[in-house]
Amino acid sequence: MNMQQIRYFLALSEERNFRRAARKCNIAQPSLTNAIKALEQELGGPLFWRKRPRIEMSTLGDAVLPHFTRIAYELESMHATAKGLAGTPTFPAAERDFMMTT
Amino acid sequence: MNMQQIRYFLALSEERNFRRAARKCNIAQPSLTNAIKALEQELGGPLFWRKRPRIEMSTLGDAVLPHFTRIAYELESMHATAKGLAGTPTFPAAERDFMMTT
DNA sequence: CAATGTTACGATACACGTAATCATA
């Protein structure tokens, strides 16, 4: 599983439409189909039911949604943290503590 | 970024040794080096300081560790959830709600 | 020199796009 798949899943759960979700993620429609299919295979069941005109979440999809949401949040805040530290000299923790106590 | 990289990072932060961490992850040592290097590139700085005899966390490494820990936890509990639903007929949520209220 | 980390490099697998096909409202 990769992080992109999580972004794709969340986009699809918001849009309920492969076309729009794919555009939102800046990928082609078939790529989204494949990514979601791989995710479903990994989790052992369908995440969405392909219905017209809108796609519906499956029970499994509903179950994993909050987990993916939290993971996405962690990733975002982590990147923000990393960005905040960019450029600063990141000494090893031990040395940093040493410097602070001196 | 992929989930493997997170597992690798956590293993390395526990072992503080590429050799042991790689064995723990069932990959070769050079693969771990490459994976960590890619992660460091993505986050914009070193996560570890390569010292003998033990590796030390950098400030950035310390900063992202709790995020990765929480992500790993989410993944684990999500897989447990998915496993619990495996085999059960996962109707679309709408239909399931319909069935429940009838 | 023994132990540990990094480069180099080739093979396999994966992600993505384009084009063609299928399904349904």
Place this chain on the structure above:
DNA sequence: TATGATTACGTGTATCGTAACATTG
């Protein structure tokens, strides 16, 4: 028949392992 999802397939990139090299205690 128009819209939207899937399948087929080619291509570039990434991941991984083996082997050779570098470093340091």
